[in-house]
Amino acid sequence: MAEFRTPIGTRDILPPESARWELLLARFARIVEAAGYGLVISPMFEDVEVFQRVGESTDVVRKEMYQFTDKGGRELALRPEGTASIVRAFVQHRPPTPWKTWYAAPSFRYERAQAGRYRQHHQGGIEVLGTDDPDVDVEVIALAWEFFASVGLRLVTLKVNSLGDATCRPVYREALRAFLEARQDQLCDEHRTRWEENPLRVLDCKKPECVAATADAPHQLDFLCDACAPHFARVKDGLAALGIPYVVDARLVRGLDYYTRTTFEFASRALESAQNALGGGGRYDGLVEEMGGPPTPGIGFGIGLDRTLLACNDEGVMRIEDLSPRLDVFVVDFAGGDGARDITFRLRSAGLRADRAFGGRSPKSQLKSADRSGARLALIIGPDEVAAGQVAIKDLRAEPGTPQHVVARDALIDEIRRRLVSDASTVGPVSNLES
RNA sequence: GUGGCCGUAGCUCAGUUGGUUAGAGCGCCAGGUUGUGGCCCUGGAGGUCGGGGGUUCAAGUCCCCUCGGUCACCCCA
Numbered sequence: 001m002a003e004f005r006t007p008i009g010t011r012d013i014l015p016p017e018s019a020r021w022e023l024l025l026a027r028f029a030r031i032v033e034a035a036g037y038g039l040v041i042s043p044m045f046e047d048v049e050v051f052q053r054v055g056e057s058t059d060v061v062r063k064e065m066y067q068f069t070d071k072g073g074r075e076l077a078l079r080p081e082g083t084a085s086i087v088r089a090f091v092q093h094r095p096p097t098p099w100k101t102w103y104a105a106p107s108f109r110y111e112r113a114q115a116g117r118y119r120q121h122h123q124g125g126i127e128v129l130g131t132d133d134p135d136v137d138v139e140v141i142a143l144a145w146e147f148f149a150s151v152g153l154r155l156v157t158l159k160v161n162s163l164g165d166a167t168c169r170p171v172y173r174e175a176l177r178a179f180l181e182a183r184q185d186q187l188c189d190e191h192r193t194r195w196e197e198n199p200l201r202v203l204d205c206k207k208p209e210c211v212a213a214t215a216d217a218p219h220q221l222d223f224l225c226d227a228c229a230p231h232f233a234r235v236k237d238g239l240a241a242l243g244i245p246y247v248v249d250a251r252l253v254r255g256l257d258y259y260t261r262t263t264f265e266f267a268s269r270a271l272e273s274a275q276n277a278l279g280g281g282g283r284y285d286g287l288v289e290e291m292g293g294p295p296t297p298g299i300g301f302g303i304g305l306d307r308t309l310l311a312c313n314d315e316g317v318m319r320i321e322d323l324s325p326r327l328d329v330f331v332v333d334f335a336g337g338d339g340a341r342d343i344t345f346r347l348r349s350a351g352l353r354a355d356r357a358f359g360g361r362s363p364k365s366q367l368k369s370a371d372r373s374g375a376r377l378a379l380i381i382g383p384d385e386v387a388a389g390q391v392a393i394k395d396l397r398a399e400p401g402t403p404q405h406v407v408a409r410d411a412l413i414d415e416i417r418r419r420l421v422s423d424a425s426t427v428g429p430v431s432n433l434e435s
Numbered sequence: 436g437u438g439g440c441c442g443u444a445g446c447u448c449a450g451u452u453g454g455u456u457a458g459a460g461c462g463c464c465a466g467g468u469u470g471u472g473g474c475c476c477u478g479g480a481g482g483u484c485g486g487g488g489g490u491u492c493a494a495g496u497c498c499c500c501u502c503g504g505u506c507a508c509c510c511c512a
Contacts, residue, residue, distance in 0.1 A: 005503080059510050063436085081512085107512075112436080114506060121512055190509095206509095254511090277512060304512025334470065363470050371472040382470050396472070404471085 009111070009119025019323050020312075024305060025104055027150050028124045035143055037102040037126050042085040044106065048077040050088045053290050055257030057198050064109040078108035081256065082302050083284065084291075086127045091293035097130020104305070116275030116307050125281070127300030132285060134231045137262045137299055138238030144266060144279060144301050145244050151308065152317030155269040156278065158244065161221070161252035162232040163200075165260050165285060168225035173199060175218045186213040204253040219250035228261055235262050258284040262299065270314035271307070278311060279303030328420055329377045330370035330396075331356035334363045339381035343391065343412070350413050352420075371396060377419060379412075380404070393419070 006012055013021055029039070051061050066078035079085055082103055090099060104124040111117060126143060128136050141158070148156045164172055176199045184192055188207035195202050203214055224232060239246050246264075254263050263282030281301025288296035312318040329347060331354060333340030340356045347354035355373055357366040363382070370378040380392040391412050394404040407415045 008503080064510080109511080111510070112508095113504095114508095117511070123512060256511095274507065275511075279512060302512065307512055332471080362465090364468080364472075365465085367472040369472085378472080380471070384470080392471090394471075400473075 007119070009113035009117075011118070016320050016323065019326075020309060020318055020320060021305070023318065023323070024151065024309065025124070028104060028147055028303075028305075029102070031147050031150060032102040032126050032143055035100075035139065037100045040086060040089060040101045040103050041105075042079075042089055042103070044079050044108075045076045046079065046085060046088060048075045050291070051077050051080055051084050053258075053287070054081065054084045057201075058256055060109060060256065064111055066108045066110055079105070080109050081107055082123050082125045083127060083256075083258070083287070083298075083300055086300070087129070087284075087287050087291050087293075087298065090129050090288060090296070090298075091291050094293075097296070098136070099129045100126070101128075102126040107302075114275070115273035116271070116304075116310055118306060121307075122305040123279075123302040124305055125279075125300055125302040127298060129288065129298040130296055132231075132261075132283075132297035134234035134262070135238060137231075137235045137283065138242065140281065140299050140301055141235075141239065141264055142242055142244060144281075144303060147303065148266065148278070148308070151312060153268070153270075153308070153311055153315055155315060156311075157267050157269060158239075158246040158264060159249040159252050159267070160235070160239070160246050160262065160264045161249055162224060162228060162235075162261050163253075163259055163263055163282070164220050164224055164228050168223050168228055169220070169260070171225075172218065172220045172223035175223065176200070176203075179217050180214075183213045198257075200253045203251045221248070221250050231261055254280055254282060258287045258290070260285045264301070266303070268307070268311040268314070271311050272314065273310070275307060277304070278307050326353055327355050327373050327375035328353045329379055329416060330354070330373045330375035331379045331381070332363065332366040332370055333357075333381040334360070334366065335381050335383045335386045339386060339391070343379065343381070343409070347413065347416070352413070352416060377416060395419070 033039075048065070048067055051065060055061055060080050065080050068076055070076055082105065086101055086103065102125065104122070106120050106122050108120050110119060113119060124147075126140060128140060141160075145156075145158065163169060177196070180187070180195045180199055180202060184195055186209060187195055187202065188205060188209040191202045191205055191207075191210055202210055203217060205211070205214075221232075236246075236248070249265075252263060252265060254265065259282040261283040263280070265280035266278045267276045268278050269276075279301055281299070283297065283299040285297040288294070288298060309318065329352060331340045331344045331347075333356070337360060344354050344356045355375070357369045361369075363380075367378060375396060378394040378396050380394055382392075385391055385406070388406075390406045390408055392404050392406050393412075393415065395402060405415075
């Protein structure tokens, strides 16, 4: 057994699996940048209060945060989600609005690991600050939808809801409180004592008692004010206009307290595991102010990239086997090594993807490495070729017995290019699935 | 934080009611082919049986503890 291993709930992502991550991140970046979003790279730890502002009553900040004191006595925490950092950056730098940003970064939560749940997971997300136009809500949702579609996922479902705003939410809360108060003895053990703390959370409880007791509970949707109702209607119209299927789920309550108005969640019907939420988000029109900035509406989503890949596994898309080899040529030299050293360097300078064998191994052994590398061509340099100033080119995908060609060193790069363009499948893994 | 299941080679696993030097497939390395991969054949390297303690003449096998993995609850991405 190895002496050291990755901490609980974390893992190494190694080749060839990591190639899927490169592709996934490239897809995400391409889609959101094409929509005018700019990358924000923020620290992965912040003043602990930055994250506490996203919701004192949520498990994420209450009991799952990686908190620590640094040597200067500062109270810091590892980022448990993406939005708080972006909002903090907005308040700190006051960029012009609307500020459209994206990020792809790890988040950390101290939880028991299980399928689709890690202590370090990776989220890709976008945030738009400075406009409450409902068409932005539609844009944000549509970009997430497009991302899932771009990786080939077909079994993704979208749920939307509106949680109201500072005007209508308190009214609804009070109605729900009154409703729960009348039936508190029917709730589950936990909520019988805690329903007052956060009444909305009771609607999210999966215990049969709570589900039954709240079956005909009032919905926020029935309490939307004159500002929120048309906002939500416009969002639904927009989704319909773009052909994005959705269901309104009046019981959708997300795990962070900052949400207002539009909230949404993506789930995979393909995922067998209990963790089938791929991502979610919503509006947080009060959060910037809460963080000490000017009143500024905002909306965004976070997508779990780890889970997106799990969903890809279950749907059979983004398969590692479909990723093409990354190398154009593999250099085999059993004439001392000068040729491998010099030619590999020249090939790379010319923009070709090239690797070689080291250690002066036998021709057979080096060819074996060439085969496994997945390269299209092998360049063979033996004493005969050196003497003639030539290099042998072997097509590694040709049928056995296919004769190899010998070219002068001066003509080598042109000849390789000629052979590569004649076979489109030699394009690398990223660009091959990029279209 | 709670519970179920599981820890034997790099990987996937076998190991008969406890009984000699712990096995296979894949992978890796080498040879068969004094300069040619993929198929085949042969050989080799690689394991304190997760760790500690206990029972026993004898423990990979039984018991306890512990660490780790995994799945579920909870929560969420």
